[in-house]
Amino acid sequence: MKFITEEDLRDLYKKQPFTDYDLKEGERLTPGARQFLVDRGVDMYDRNDPMAVLDAQKKEKAKAAQAAKTESSSGCRNGKKLCSRMKALHSLFLLTARDLLDTDLCLSQQLTGLSRQFAALGSVSEGKCEAVGLVCNACTGMNGENFSQCIGDCFEITEFHMQMPKGREMLLLDRLRSELECFSLDAQELIADEKLCQTLEARLNEIINTISQMICGAMGGKECQRKA
Known part of the structure; x- marks a missing residue:
């Protein structure tokens, strides 16, 4: 199990600001790292959390539906x-x-x-x-x-x-x-x-x-x- 710390995220964010973060299998966030993402409004996708996976799938479907609606309207x-x-x-x-x-x-x-x-x-x-x-x-x-x-x-x-x-x-x-x-x-x-x-x-x-x-x-x- 690998823990991603706040310092790890700060280094990444300093190199290139991001709006979403994909937590890979076998990785965990420390409390400080999680708060770092929350403070900056970064969307997190945790592959180890079934509920997070389901939520991400729902978001993708919603985006696809909105895109189709926009295209149809256009x-x-x-x-x-x-x-x-x-x-x-x-x-x-x-x-x-x-x-x-x-x-x-x-x-x-x-x-x-x-x-x-x-x-x-x-x-x-x-x-x-x-x-x-x-x-x-x-x-x-x-x-x-x-x-x-x-x-x-x-x-x-x-x-x-x-x-x-x-x-x-x-x-x-x-x-x-x-x-x-x-x-x-x-x-x-x-x-x-x-x-x-x-x-x-x-x-x-x-x-x-x-x-x-x-x-x-x-x-x-x-x-x-x-x-x-």
Whole structure:
């Protein structure tokens, strides 16, 4: 039988403060050592005491249950947040389409179609993605190989574009595109299923890239504005 003294514990604590102490089989604490642990609020696990073993097992089960509850609660919050973000974005789709309706019926109708595609992604909050991929209308900067990827904006929207005949339309579309890009980044933190997240990202990139083409179209000209 080995007795652990207060001095032994002081030396250990001086080297590295600890919050729990595991008393191994064949070891006993002196009264002073036990008081040392009590004074510092150190949890003690005595393998020689059946009641202590049982108590430790109960604590472990309680910790596991709390961890599972926290994980479940976090998953529920993430699901609600994801759903709310998608509802807000869908409203922005419709609001933008409504604003475009007064100036460009073709753009408005095209955006309404994209809003339906985005709405089809709503099932991701239920752990699935039922939306089919969009068809790529290839141009010099975009094709079937990169259409589902994050390829960035074709060009930067500045105050110069604001003064163009289709400046308002370009700004409205750019705002929507930026919100979609932010949502795509947020979704990576809100969705635990990596495969589902990748599928959602691909569908979002297709919508974002289509909006980029719409902005290019509003810019005018027949050449793609994407910088090499």
